[in-house]
Amino acid sequence: MSTRGSDFAELSRLVKQQGLLDRRIGYYVRYLVAAVGALALLGAALVLIGDSWWQLVVAAALAVVYTQIAFLGHDAGHRQVFADHRANQTTGLLLGNLLIGVGYGWWMGKHNRHHANPNHEDDDPDVDIAVLAFSAEQAERKRGFFRFVVKHQAWLFFPLLLLEGFSLHAISTAAAVRREVKAWRLELALLAVHVVGYLAVVFLVMSPLKAVVFIAVHQGLFGIYMGCSFAPNHKGMPVLQAGHQLDFLRKQVLTSRNVTGGWFTDFLLGGLNYQIEHHLFPSMPRPHLRRAQVLVRDFCLRNSVSYAECGLFTSYGYVLKHLHEAGAELRGTGKLAPAGSR
Template identity: 60%
Template sequence: MTEQAEASTRSGEYAALLNEVRDAGLLRRRYRYYAWRIAANLAVFAGAWVAFAFLGDSWWQLGIAAVLAVVFAQLAFIGHDAGHKQIFRTRKPNDVVGTAHGGLVGMSYRWWVSGHNRHHANPNHEEHDPDLDIPALAFTSKQARLKQGFLRWMAKHQAVLFFPLLALEGLNLHINGMKAVWQGKTKGRKIEGALLTAHVVAYLTAVFLVLSPGIAVLFIVVHQVLWGIYMGCSFAPNHKGMPTMTGQSVDFLRKQVLTSRNIRGGWFTDFLLGGLNYQIEHHLFPNMPRPNLRLAQPIVRRFCAEHGISYSQTGLLRSYGYVLQHLHEMGAPLRAADRARAA
């Protein structure tokens, strides 16, 4: 078979899978699901702040901080779905929902969508996936070799540092999103700028107005750290430790399946990870509504088996093991080089 014929055949494979999924009705919008999901999130969000006001200056507020960390992540998951047009069919209403949710958690929806779309176009691609371009970590041997100074030290010990670094993810989302808005790198700069400013002012005013300075600072630290860890732990298992692409020309079906990992589990895992546990199905059909992903999974898994395409699925804790193992292996040559120089 010629290269052109093979490419045509593989393109036809995805078209066949897409038709099967569409015929099953899994690309239809789920308005009722998103209505109650958004309403429930907003109710808990409002309830947490009401409880915050009633509790007053108390150490029990750290429990509210933990609850808000979970709520912020759930709100961010809705923003993620809106960014992929999973809620409505057209872009504008999705952007309204996504921008509003970004304002609630203090991050730029437009900035995040831009980077996330580039990730979806080239998942785990060493040169084109922004999720692999993290200065403090080395996901490939080439990245590890290029590290210098303190970043090289971090890469050597990145498996140990990985979860502590996730504690800074919330801060990263706040700062980089705000920088993108202030520098005019996003659309809707005025509305997002107003929402982010309102978020910061309202958040800090509420915290320091109700709490004494020491408890206020601790509240912010607990809230932001737990939110960052939650967000990082939700996205990390999806691709880290899976094959990376470097200049290869791979068809869409295989590019998305081979670089993604699903997380095994039931309804609680679906809730905990916001549907990201069906990463393979999500990457194959980015605009598929979240509740339909679990229904698409058996179709996709059977299709992959029939066409000899490796389909990766594991438990949540085991997935973190794979991530840490991969990071440890990428840092191994650097540790070995240092030992050789010391000898």
């Protein structure tokens, strides 16, 4: 039996022997062409349809394409797409800042901290959200309006996701304005091109009322899709605190949850449904994650490491249950059950 310290090294050897860390450039080139092509087609449809309420159908479809492009930016950020770092970074900047208006530098900084310490109460930025609490202690620290939201956060979770798209645009742009990202001038320039082009097309093609509704529907659905894609991955899983003794493999596996399903789930969630494998091997190309899952799950079983997976709707149930329990003390209905106790 291998020791805890060598468990990940052993698993890594198994993964490398299967060639699962090898690049899949052809896959990503086809995906990039399809995503950019879909964006271009929707842009053409927007212009051709003109000043009509049918534009809301375009807005909904555009939300899907934006999220798929965000998934590609995520993969580029993890160096899954190309072997060359500059090529991945350029791809991420063009997809994020220029095409969907979300700052790549800000997102990468936040996301790298998340990967280093997933679900860590102090070090994971995804557990430090102003309008949500993931423990009774976090809930108790909320004040004013945020305290009211957290008190009812399970009921408000999905409505709040309507604002996620706007939040991503605003926070990432603010980070570039404050020069918190390395290439802040380039990022601001690309973001400006996106915003000016987006608003110009929408308001030139539609009346002001329809344009505003179009933006609300597009960005609202974009936020929901993004939030629903990332929420199942860690929310409701054990929250770590300072001083924990978990090694790398257990830290990543025990705080992550996979979502079961077939090819459509893989497409719908952009490969994020293999969250455990992705956290163990962030640079693994997306099409290899399904094959890696078999190896990782069997390895965890042999080494008595709990491996969490469930269906998509069940995962949302866990998320909402955890949020409801986290706000229980504010409602005077009890305390949060220990994370991962179910």
